[in-house]
Amino acid sequence: MTKRTARAEPLSRARIVRTAVELLDTAGVRKLTFRALTERLSTGPGAIYWHVANKDELLSAATEAVVADAVSVEPGAGDTPREAIRSVALGLYEATEAHPWLAAQLAAECARSPWGAVAPRVFEALGRQVRALGMPESGWFTATSALMHYVFGVAAQNAANTAMAAALPQDASRIEYLETASRAWEALDPAAYPFTRAVAGQLRDHDDRTQFLSGVDLVLAGIVASAEGGERQG
Amino acid sequence: MTKRTARAEPLSRARIVRTAVELLDTAGVRKLTFRALTERLSTGPGAIYWHVANKDELLSAATEAVVADAVSVEPGAGDTPREAIRSVALGLYEATEAHPWLAAQLAAECARSPWGAVAPRVFEALGRQVRALGMPESGWFTATSALMHYVFGVAAQNAANTAMAAALPQDASRIEYLETASRAWEALDPAAYPFTRAVAGQLRDHDDRTQFLSGVDLVLAGIVASAEGGERQG
DNA sequence: ACCTGAACACCGTTCAAGT
DNA sequence: ACCTGAACACCGTTCAAGT
Numbered sequence: 217m218t219k220r221t222a223r224a225e226p227l228s229r230a231r232i233v234r235t236a237v238e239l240l241d242t243a244g245v246r247k248l249t250f251r252a253l254t255e256r257l258s259t260g261p262g263a264i265y266w267h268v269a270n271k272d273e274l275l276s277a278a279t280e281a282v283v284a285d286a287v288s289v290e291p292g293a294g295d296t297p298r299e300a301i302r303s304v305a306l307g308l309y310e311a312t313e314a315h316p317w318l319a320a321q322l323a324a325e326c327a328r329s330p331w332g333a334v335a336p337r338v339f340e341a342l343g344r345q346v347r348a349l350g351m352p353e354s355g356w357f358t359a360t361s362a363l364m365h366y367v368f369g370v371a372a373q374n375a376a377n378t379a380m381a382a383a384l385p386q387d388a389s390r391i392e393y394l395e396t397a398s399r400a401w402e403a404l405d406p407a408a409y410p411f412t413r414a415v416a417g418q419l420r421d422h423d424d425r426t427q428f429l430s431g432v433d434l435v436l437a438g439i440v441a442s443a444e445g446g447e448r449q450g
Numbered sequence: 451m452t453k454r455t456a457r458a459e460p461l462s463r464a465r466i467v468r469t470a471v472e473l474l475d476t477a478g479v480r481k482l483t484f485r486a487l488t489e490r491l492s493t494g495p496g497a498i499y500w501h502v503a504n505k506d507e508l509l510s511a512a513t514e515a516v517v518a519d520a521v522s523v524e525p526g527a528g529d530t531p532r533e534a535i536r537s538v539a540l541g542l543y544e545a546t547e548a549h550p551w552l553a554a555q556l557a558a559e560c561a562r563s564p565w566g567a568v569a570p571r572v573f574e575a576l577g578r579q580v581r582a583l584g585m586p587e588s589g590w591f592t593a594t595s596a597l598m599h600y601v602f603g604v605a606a607q608n609a610a611n612t613a614m615a616a617a618l619p620q621d622a623s624r625i626e627y628l629e630t631a632s633r634a635w636e637a638l639d640p641a642a643y644p645f646t647r648a649v650a651g652q653l654r655d656h657d658d659r660t661q662f663l664s665g666v667d668l669v670l671a672g673i674v675a676s677a678e679g680g681e682r683q684g
Numbered sequence: 685a686c687c688t689g690a691a692c693a694c695c696g697t698t699c700a701a702g703t
Numbered sequence: 704a705c706c707t708g709a710a711c712a713c714c715g716t717t718c719a720a721g722t
Contacts (some may be wrong), residue, residue, distance in 0.1 A: 242464075249713085249715080250715060251713080251715080254689095258583045259627060259688080260687070260688045260689050260690095261686070261688090261716075261717090262686095262687065262688060262689070262716095262718080263686075263687050263688075265715095266685085266686060267686095271715065277628070284498070295548070308638065311634070316561075319557060320558045320561045323554045323556070323557030324557070326553070326606050326607045327606070331631040331635070331653065335607070336635065336643060339646050339649075340643050340644075340645050340646045343645035343646065344644075344645045347645060350662060353648075354689080356648070356649050357649050357652035357661075358653065358661060358665065358668065359668065360645075360649070361670065362600065362665035365600055365603030365604045365606075365607060366596065366599055366600045366603055368602075368603035368606055369599030369602035369603030369604075370603075371599070371603075372557040372560045372561070372599075372602055372603070372606060373569070373598075373599060373602060379638045384491060400565070401565070404517065404570060408574070409574050410574075411574050411577035411578045411594075412570045412573050412574045412577060415573075415577065415590050415594070418591035418642045419591065422591060427592060427595060430592045430596075431592065431596040433676070434592065434593065434672040434673060434676050435600070435668065435669060436672070437671070437672040437675040437676050438668040438669050438671040438673070438675065439668060439672070440674025441671040441672065441674075442667070442668050443509070447613055461705085483695065484697080488708095493706070493707080494706070494707045494709095495698090495707090496697095496698080496699080496705095496706065496707060496708070497705075497706050497707075499697075499698080500704085504696080504697075505696065505697090585696080614687085631688095
């Protein structure tokens with residue numbers, strides 16, 4: 217058995233990033249520190265700084281690694297563009313479920329460099345299908361942007377629900393959390409929040425995943441409608 | 451002249467939050483520390499902790515204050531629902547331009563408590579107009595969520611452009627930044643990023659604000675189309 | 685070229701003590 | 704009830720020194 221032990225594996229940027237993702241997944245952003253990292257990798261901080269410029273770069277690298285992995289799924293041969301878009305979007309959605317830190321980090325990453333390394337990955341995966349949808353080229357950027365922004369927006373919002381529910385005491389899970397949130401909406405000031413109160417029941421009963429895909433369909437419907445409505449625009 | 455001096459004004463949660471927003475605006479998230487805060491307010495850290503539980507709560511409060519302000523604009527009397535939605539969305543968009551820290555903080559806030567204090571404010575403002583659009587009640591939640599998520603997604607992405615461009619050396623402003631980003635897209639691997647490369651020119655020429663509103667229109671088109679397509683769904 | 689680890693400047697938070 | 708400010712535990716980052 218020539219099993220390589222962990223401590224034998226040489227230090228490298230890839231290994232540091234992988235360890236950072238593990239730490240992020242198991243302990244959360246707060247616990248990702250250079251101290252924790254040096255311990256897990258059994259080195260000194262200086263060794264890590266040799267491979268990585270600073271903590272921001274490390275977080276960017278971790279985010280990009282996870283996004284790249286999520287978006288790399290090739291669409292099935294028989295998939296329609298619509299199905300392919302749904303599956304790319306769903307891949308990203310599920311990544312934010314699997315890595316609760318991803319959503320906030322995605323936003324932070326965009327703030328660091330808006331059209332940096334992460335956006336093109338998502339943009340490419342979605343855009344190919346937008347093109348396949350038969351959009352005129354002039355609409356590609358707008359349509360793909362809208363789709364991507366919707367997905368990022370959901371990521372920021374909904375993925376957190378899962379993490380939130382998971383953090384609740386024991387069996388008080390997702391459903392109970394939505395119950396609480398729904399009641400909070402019902403308790404809002406009737407004068408200031410009539411609409412939100414009216415919709416509290418739909419919040420309670422909704423399923424994040426279904427909801428997310430409905431939103432994707434809605435944006436897709438908008439893309440198709442805009443493409444058809446086309447030229448005439450006041 | 452009975453001008454009240456700053457140091458005479460008593461410490462309060464509101465004043466702390468207001469000072470935090472100022473510090474956030476002028477110096478950035480990194481520089482918002484309890485040290486800086488105590489100096490600006492000429493007190494000790496203990497005094498701040500009397501009014502505010504911890505830094506997370508302070509950031510939440512700052513975020514909510516800014517969002518509440520941005521969304522509180524009443525739609526004009528003659529506005530169509532579509533116009534009202536555009537102006538609410540634009541208000542939020544402009545808030546993320548005026549407060550570069552807002553986008554990332556919005557995401558962090560959602561992660562802290564997904565359906566907490568910030569979401570209902572946006573939800574209510576957008577939802578009223580969705581209702582006015584004549585949607586059937588069963589679609590309110592989905593449609594308003596999609597709209598809100600799109601807006602949040604853009605906030606995370608585009609607002610950063612402005613901050614990014616502003617941080618560039620002098621007159622190398624927005625346009626030059628987009629030029630750089632566009633060239634980076636053109637330099638991507640042709641095999642892996644055919645679509646993104648094809649669209650690099652549109653990235654260069656686009657205007658964030660116009661782009662944002664086009665996306666809002668696109669989602670609105672989807673909402674209307676879905677409402678009409680209605681019941682028949684495989 | 686790559687790694688070590690002590691040291692530095694700084695941070696959020698606490699708490700006994702004051703008014 | 705509200706504020707003071709020293710103290711604590713911890714953090715990201717640096718750097719002279721090693722191999």
